[in-house]
Amino acid sequence: MAKIFQVSARAGMTRVVEPIARSLLRAGVSPNTVTVAGTLGVLVGAIGFGARGHLVAGALIVTVFALTDLLDGTMARMSGGSTRFGAFLDSSMDRVADSAVFGAVAFYLAGQGDRAGLAAALICLAVGGLVSYVKARAEGLGMTSNVGIAERTERLLIVGVGGLLAALVHPAALPIALWLLAAVSLFTVGQRMRHVYRQAQQVDAPGGHG
Template sequence: MAKIFQVSARAGMTRVVEPIARALLRAGVTPNAVTVAGTVGVLIGALGFGARGHLVAGALIVTVFALTDLLDGTMARMSGGSTRFGAFLDSSMDRVADSAVFGAVAYWLATQNNHSGVAAALLCLAAGALVSYVKARAEGLGMTCNVGIAERTERLLIVGVGGILTGVGVDPALEIALWLLAAVSIFTVGQRMAHVYRQAQQLQPDGQA
């Protein structure tokens, strides 16, 4: 059910971003330029606003620019498919942006003496990196790994909603969102490892353990 909702939501967002993608391509903007611009926007939202305690502004900026993940992918598809460098750049910029977001959240929570919140933010950062690494490693070994309930956009949306709620006075919302996100991310790592294990067993030559 979660996967059906996830696919439906992404399909709906794709319909929204397609006209924007076409307009940008007609204007000569490349998918790689959108990738870099999206990362810069996330950095501004996280470090320029979120880390200073402007949680609502920071979360809104990060959320808007995180959605460029869908935009650059749509542009790449419309222009004939992603290049090898484009895929590499997209993945690398995602890690930069994620580090900025959770680093900024951890920093702000530390200024509030919220030690359990800091721990949750750091756990989210580590678990998120594992989610991405497991997929990249599986694909590097020739297997697929397109499973999991917590992909990058969903992870940033969860922490974004928590940041906005805390910013408007619902104090525990951000920490709750972080612990929820950490649990979901760890579950996703387990999902992906189990998925890869099943594929590896099917690909294993007879007679080998």
């Protein structure tokens, strides 16, 4: 059910993003430019606002610019497919943006004296990188690992909602969201490793295609 909702939500977002993507391409804007601009926007929202305690502004700015991850992919598809450098740039900028978001959250919670929340933020930072690494390593070995309940968009959404609720409802909402995110991120790592293990068993078996 969660996967069906995820696919449906992404399909809905794609219908919104496609007209914007066409307009940018007609204006001569490249997907790589959008990738870099989106990352800079996330950095401003995370470091300039979130780390300083402006949680609502930070969460909204990060969410808006994080959506460029979908926009640049749509632009690349419309313009004939992503280049090798474009794919490399997109993945690298995602890591920069994610590090900024969780680093800013950790900085803010440390300033609040919330050691439990700080620990959760650091776990999310580490495990988020591991989620991406498992996928990249699998693809480097000729397999796939594009599975899991907490991909990048979902991770940013969880921390963003936590930040908004912390500012508008109760400060405990952010640490709770981070611990939830840490749990689902670890589960996602397990899902991806299991998926790769099954593929590797087939490839490495006698008579396999390895």
